[in-house]
Amino acid sequence: MPVAPRLRSGVELPLYLSPRIAPTLRSALNESALLTQLSDALGSPLGVILPQQLADNVAAFRAVFSDHRLGGQVYYAHKANRSSALVRELAATDAGIDVASLAELQHALGAGFVPQRIMATGPKNQEFLWLAARTGVTVSADSVGELVELATLVTEWALPPVRVMTRLSGFISSGVQLSSRRSRFGVSAFAVSQVLDVIEKHSDALDLVGVAFHLDSIGLPEKTVALEGCLAALDECRRRGLRPWSVDIGGGFGVNYLADGAQWEQYTSALTEAVLGKRAPLTWNGHGYGLRAEAGHIRGSLNLYPAHRPVSGPAYLDRLLRATAPEQRRPLGTLLLDNMYDLHVEPGRALLDQCGVVLASVLEVRDEANGDTVVRLDCNARDVSLEEHGVLMDPVVVHRTAPAKPGPAGVYLFGNLCLEADLITRRKVFLPSRPRPGDLLAFVNTAGYLMDFSATQALRQPVGRKVAMYHDDGAWRWCLDEQYWPVHRRAETA
């Protein structure tokens, strides 16, 4: 079919990027009176957490484990959100938690996680290592030096041996050379023997239970190579008489943010045309999201999260387990099972799919002389860090009263910092109806990294408060995030 021009006599067709909204989140959004009340009382921005959705997401990952007959643990990567409600709700399930700082470890212990369900990852200071060793959580070590430091602490303080995992990186493939981005973390897969030397030397302090990796990549082939590399490392352990029994494949399972793949394709095509100057700009100052035009050609590459990702989360894990190991030529899931190994995963973003919303109130809506419409919000780009994470997805308008002017509006979303760059997104956003001051914009599905990972108090603007909304007795209820526990106080029944 010939490629039709997308501009009809100067009329701008709205380029929506509608978010994917699951039933629970949809039902919470329908409570518009409650949402406006909460925002009025607690201020803007406001993080709304839906802790109960988390249990469903854990179950979806578990289902993949049982399809493959695999044992092992789902560790929630706490770093994706600071919420207490999420951690406490998770404590009520059978999942584990991956903590990457001293405070996250304290938080998990306080929420009810026993040490057996906690995995300590990431760069660690001495205090973090000590508390991990003292309480007996599993430590996923980034380097040989960290193992030595840990062993020294255990010996000095006469602590029981600590369960450790070793994070590996720099796996190599045979045949085709598959490069991975260089990682700051992990021991080179070639140098496993150095790790084993340390483990053997400190056998009274360190108990090696497995090996780990986390690749910051959406590429399955890289992960296939890494997972098989871990199996090879475990073989080496066995040759040396050690008996680790688990592989931790980290996080990075991804989320499908958009409801409609066609919208994503249309938008990215239109962006390419706009960068080439073939249509009016779609972004503030003609920003190209990594694309630029040079002599009529597109250079660079689209530096955005692939917001439409039909194979993500549990389905991505399933795909990986069904993938054939390049060397042993058997599905990776089958190899894990053949060897009786446990599989551990550390999803952050994927476990928080559909678990939260950021509400921001509209301060001003104004039409500029050049025809642009600007919506100024009482929050900034750090409070809803869509732009920083490259996620393009429309907010939902929560009107206080019926919209005055029905019909779509293309607007730019300005933040509340006196900073030129403080746009919630540099993209012109098309809303199905024009908001008015006092209305709310709901940035849905933002619980994973987009809610509070980057929030700061620059200009003494407050970091948004958080509430937990939960379903109980057939109705939506709410409380402050720090007040939430999985046991809900029920109204007295007469």
Place this chain on the structure above:
Amino acid sequence: MRFETMTDAIGNTPLVRIDPAVHGLRNIDLYAKMELLNPFGSLKDRAAWNMVRPLLTQAAERGDTVVELSSGNTAKALAVIAGMHGLAFKSVTNRMKVAEIKDLLLLLGAEIDELPGQAECLDPTDTDDPLTRMYHRLAGSGGGYLHTDQYFNELNVEAHLSGTGPEIVKDLDGRAPDYFIACVGTAGSSTGVAAALRQHNPGVHVVGLVAHKSDFIPGIRTIDEVHEVGLFDPGVYDTVATITADDAIDGLLTLVRRCGTLAGPTGGGAYQGAVRHLRAIDAELTERRTAVFIVCDRVESYMSYLRERRPELFGRPARRNSTLTLTDADVMQAATMDVVQAQRWVAERRGLVVDLRSPFAYQALHIDGSINIVDEIFAELLHGGLPFGSSQPVLLVCPVGEKSARYAALLSRMGHTDVRSLDGGIIAWRDAGAELVCD
């Protein structure tokens, strides 16, 4: 025809008429330029040879490695040519998706460098595209490379301007066709041929075909990606149209089944795109017209691509003695043995223990006295019949007891009288603390 070297056989491909009974156009003669008959298998032989030839002597003296961003035909041609001249070849790619081509490149001695996938956590400062990354690598390596740079190299266009294009004109008795249809990868062939044809007839209508956005057609670009190509100039094409992978395969089937032309997917796509474009015009015509499309390469390299998208084309008869034909009821009836019974059975050496897991897993830990036949090989053996006597006592072992139960059921159906499956598999055995050994 006698040649000194295979590169002399590049070009001068035939122009063959497509039977009107196949395409159904009444007023248009449709011809295919048979680029699949080039010696290394595709149209890209011309560009590859034209780009490397002037630099060969120098490169051979310095012992340079030929390098190109390609996952297909250009890489193949360059690998062969490099090999003929004692040079190494390295292909850098982020889209090596066709298994056969990957294997062929490795067979030819090429080195393949695959670029990493997109980051899961966005790094806003990383705006490098694969090409920029490759340029950085080449710059960082301090020389030693002959980079043919097909997406920007004018010699790619020139190969077709002075070769493919004039050949078409010559074979049409000195006239350019009225329509020219080609798929666009680097845009080298369509740009070069279009320019040559227009020298004879400025009115030639040129149709460029690109893949539909969400589709992958090996060798060509999608409607968005085409703008990244340095040689791509929208002004060359009177029409840019999209084709889907389905179109390409439909066209491929017509060419291979009815036209004696073993074309790959882009040849099929060009045929399908040509007929679609011309059909509307044909209805209005009162005089005869001529159209030419390009068949770029051959079908054989795309079997996995075709199998994945049209499995029904490869329907084979079912094999005998397959676990796929068992019902749940059959499996339920398979005889099993629990760990306690099995421990005694094994200790008393009452029969053969077959472990169906992978060799590495078996070597690491297994039941003493068991032998290892990995399930895939066991399945293969059973297609031919029982690999042991039908009354030989056998205990089958797998990780959780599911696969072994299926094979026990299958063996019973094949007439074996003494087969059992270890209930709960080797994991139950381990969990019960029963002995596992390694040699």
